[in-house]
Amino acid sequence: MPKITEEIKEVASKTRGWALATATKDGIPNVVAVAFGKLISESQILLVDVFMKKTRANIEANPNVAVAVWDMETLKGYQFKGTAHFETSGEIFDEGVQIVKSTMPQLTPKAALIVDVLQIYNLTPGAEAGKEMA
Numbered sequence: 001m002p003k004i005t006e007e008i009k010e011v012a013s014k015t016r017g018w019a020l021a022t023a024t025k026d027g028i029p030n031v032v033a034v035a036f037g038k039l040i041s042e043s044q045i046l047l048v049d050v051f052m053k054k055t056r057a058n059i060e061a062n063p064n065v066a067v068a069v070w071d072m073e074t075l076k077g078y079q080f081k082g083t084a085h086f087e088t089s090g091e092i093f094d095e096g097v098q099i100v101k102s103t104m105p106q107l108t109p110k111a112a113l114i115v116d117v118l119q120i121y122n123l124t125p126g127a128e129a130g131k132e133m134a
Ligand SMILES: Cc1cc2nc3c(=O)[nH]c(=O)nc-3n(C[C@H](O)[C@H](O)[C@H](O)COP(=O)(O)O)c2cc1C
Pocket: 017, 030, 031, 032, 033, 034, 035, 036, 037, 048, 049, 050, 051, 052, 053, 054, 055, 056
């Protein structure tokens, strides 16, 4: 199990957006921008589905995803690989609704997308770029 370090938590808390990559069963890629996201545990990311279409269809057919997050000020960034599923009720869904409603009350979240992180890679430019983190 990879460790989500304090440094990663800080980047995630300061980021203004996440990139979420999915793929069809046949491997056709799709990447979207996600504003509503946060780390919710030592191994899980919550992204909130408000507008997802191909993303949702892809995850339902193929749960493997990659997520990137970065901070343009410090130029630190990380990539997470794992599996994702949707939840439309419960505590995590309620947290997702709260995240959206607190800044954009006019939007209606459809689901919480929970990513179970299996690997973390460093994206930060320099010698460690691309390396898997312990
Ligand atoms: C800056 C920005 C932030 C976005 N944030 C979200 C988000 O938090 N949740 C969401 O469901 N869609 C968000 N979107 C929309 C998705 O990027 C995308 O348009 C949507 O998932 C439909 O694409 P798809 O059919 O490939 O899934 C955002 C788009 C932009 C440009």
